[in-house]
Amino acid sequence: MQQDSADHSFTGACAHRMRAIDDTLDILSGKWKLAIIARLCHQPMRYSALLRDVTGISGKVLSRELQDLETNGLIVRHVATSKPLTVTYSLSETGRSLTTLTDSLAEWGLAHRARMMQAGN
Amino acid sequence: MQQDSADHSFTGACAHRMRAIDDTLDILSGKWKLAIIARLCHQPMRYSALLRDVTGISGKVLSRELQDLETNGLIVRHVATSKPLTVTYSLSETGRSLTTLTDSLAEWGLAHRARMMQAGN
DNA sequence: CTGGATCCCCGATGATACTG
DNA sequence: CAGTATCATCGGGGATCCAG
Numbered sequence: 001m002q003q004d005s006a007d008h009s010f011t012g013a014c015a016h017r018m019r020a021i022d023d024t025l026d027i028l029s030g031k032w033k034l035a036i037i038a039r040l041c042h043q044p045m046r047y048s049a050l051l052r053d054v055t056g057i058s059g060k061v062l063s064r065e066l067q068d069l070e071t072n073g074l075i076v077r078h079v080a081t082s083k084p085l086t087v088t089y090s091l092s093e094t095g096r097s098l099t100t101l102t103d104s105l106a107e108w109g110l111a112h113r114a115r116m117m118q119a120g121n
Numbered sequence: 122m123q124q125d126s127a128d129h130s131f132t133g134a135c136a137h138r139m140r141a142i143d144d145t146l147d148i149l150s151g152k153w154k155l156a157i158i159a160r161l162c163h164q165p166m167r168y169s170a171l172l173r174d175v176t177g178i179s180g181k182v183l184s185r186e187l188q189d190l191e192t193n194g195l196i197v198r199h200v201a202t203s204k205p206l207t208v209t210y211s212l213s214e215t216g217r218s219l220t221t222l223t224d225s226l227a228e229w230g231l232a233h234r235a236r237m238m239q240a241g242n
Numbered sequence: 243c244t245g246g247a248t249c250c251c252c253g254a255t256g257a258t259a260c261t262g
Numbered sequence: 263c264a265g266t267a268t269c270a271t272c273g274g275g276g277a278t279c280c281a282g
Contacts, residue, residue, distance in 0.1 A: 010174060014163065020230030021159045021223060022176065027233070030254095031150050038142045042135065047264055053131060055143060058256060063265060084263050085262075094236060101225045102142060108222060109141030112148070115215060119194075151274090168244055179276050184245050205243050206282075 027072050032057055032065045037095060038102040040075060044090035074098065148193050153178055153186045158216060159223040161196060165211035195219070 010018050028034055035054050039045055045053070051062055066089060069075045074095035080086040091098075131139050149155055156175050160166060166174070172183055187210060190196045195216035201207040212219075 017227045020227045022156060024226045024230035025152060025155055029152050031146055034146055035143060087264060101229060104222045104225050105145045106138045106141045109145035182275060208244060
């Protein structure tokens with residue numbers, strides 16, 4: 001990794017870090033993935049429960065997002081073939097490892113709101 | 122906070138937490154915001170540098186994202202009225218407080234890649 | 243160099259209806 | 263209940279050109 005041309009570009013470990021961040025953002029792309037995961041942090045939830053609690057999401061999009069998350073191994077889909085058909089989603093081990101992230105998210109959201117308050121808005 | 126109707130919905134502190142997360146996700150919406158912030162964590166950068174380093178972003182979108190971030194007070198725009206006009210972006214205090222988040226992102230990306238490796242893919 | 247304005251297109255999203 | 267299929271719509275995002 002020579003310094004090649006210009007002022008500041010990311011090289012070596014730093015570029016690696018950026019790639020890692022991009023990877024993560026790619027997997028968690030869209031506005032819903034983390035919102036869904038945050039809900040599942042606390043307890044497994046059914047499709048309809050998610051539809052209720054993830055504010056603003058539509059059924060189709062929820063389906064897609066859940067499929068994406070399952071494909072990436074972040075959540076597990078449990079199907080109970082009872083009469084009215086019950087599907088429950090829960091975090092996989094991998095998904096659970098995102099708790100750090102959702103914690104950061106929640107923490108920052110709170111802090112940010114506090115900042116906005118005292119800023120006079 | 123009574124338990125109101127059904128099985129599991131989020132109430133009280135938990136709902137608050139969810140709202141905080143949603144707020145954060147809203148401010149950081151889009152695939153680029155966090156990628157940009159991650160770059161600026163290390164040093165202030167110029168428009169052209171960001172255009173080079175944020176892989177895949179186009180000029181127009183970069184402009185928009187930077188404006189959004191500035192509006193939300195996450196970054197600061199420095200204009201040097203030299204002859205060829207130089208604009209530098211850096212994190213504000215608020216923006217710097219997102220470092221925790223980008224750290225989590227990077228960390229998780231690395232860990233996730235490691236998991237994928239050992240999973241056999 | 244920065245970045246706004248314009249044109250254009252594809253893919254994401256919502257509503258509705260239908261299946262298992 | 264848990265989705266899927268279809269259709270119409272909308273806006274994000276790329277390319278290019280131009281202005282400060």
